Amino acid sequence: MASHRIVRFGNPILRIKAQPIQEISDELKKLADDMVETMIHGEGIGLAAPQISRSIAMFVIHMGLIEENGEPMAVINPEIIETKGEISYEEGCLCIPDIREEVKRPEIIHVKYMDIEGREHEEEFGGYKARVFQHEIDHLNGVLFVDRLGSMKRKLLQKQLKQIADEEMTILAQEEEE
Numbered sequence: 652m653a654s655h656r657i658v659r660f661g662n663p664i665l666r667i668k669a670q671p672i673q674e675i676s677d678e679l680k681k682l683a684d685d686m687v688e689t690m691i692h693g694e695g696i697g698l699a700a701p702q703i704s705r706s707i708a709m710f711v712i713h714m715g716l717i718e719e720n721g722e723p724m725a726v727i728n729p730e731i732i733e734t735k736g737e738i739s740y741e742e743g744c745l746c747i748p749d750i751r752e753e754v755k756r757p758e759i760i761h762v763k764y765m766d767i768e769g770r771e772h773e774e775e776f777g778g779y780k781a782r783v784f785q786h787e788i789d790h791l792n793g794v795l796f797v798d799r800l801g802s803m804k805r806k807l808l809q810k811q812l813k814q815i816a817d818e819e820m821t822i823l824a825q826e827e828e829e
C-alpha cells in the first residue's frame with residue numbers, strides 16, 4: 652500500500668464531477684487500499700478519490716470509527732435515492748485543515764452503491780454514517796462542506812480559505828515543474 656498526497660482547497664480537481672466507475676479492476680482495488688492507508692494516515696473518517704487527484708466515483712469510509720467491529724470499506728458509484736429529516740453536525744475535511752463547522756444536512760439517507768467486490772447494496776441509515784456518506788458524495792460532485800455554510804459564516808472563513816488555496820496553488824505549480 653502507498654499513501655498519496657491529499658490535495659487542498661483551491662485545487663481545481665476538487666470542483667470536477669467524478670466519473671462513474673465502469674469496471675472493478677485490480678488497479679482499482681489497489682487504489683482503494685491506498686485510499687484507506689491515506690485516510691488512516693491523515694486521521695480522517697472518510698476520503699474521496701478526487702482528494703487524491705483521481706476524478707472517479709469512489710470513496711473510502713473508516714467504519715471502524717463508526718460501528719463496533721467495523722472495517723474500512725470502499726464505496727463505488729454511490730447514489731442517494733431519498734432523504735429524510737434534517738440535522739446539524741460538526742464537519743471537517745482533510746482538504747480544509749483546521750476548519751470545523753456545523754453543517755445542516757438530511758438526517759436519514761437511502762442509498763445505492765457498489766462495494767469493491769462489485770456487489771450492489773441498497774441501504775437506509777442515519778447517524779454519523781449518513782453524515783460521512785453525504786460529505787463524501789458531495790466530494791464526488793465537486794462540492795465541499797464550506798459551500799453549505801451560510802454566507803456570513805463563509806465570509807468569516809474567507810481569509811483562512813484563501814490562505815489554504817494560495818498554499819495549494821504553490822504546491823501545484825511545483826508539481827507541474829517536476
Ligand code: NI
Binds near residue numbers: 743744745786790
Ligand atoms: Ni472532505
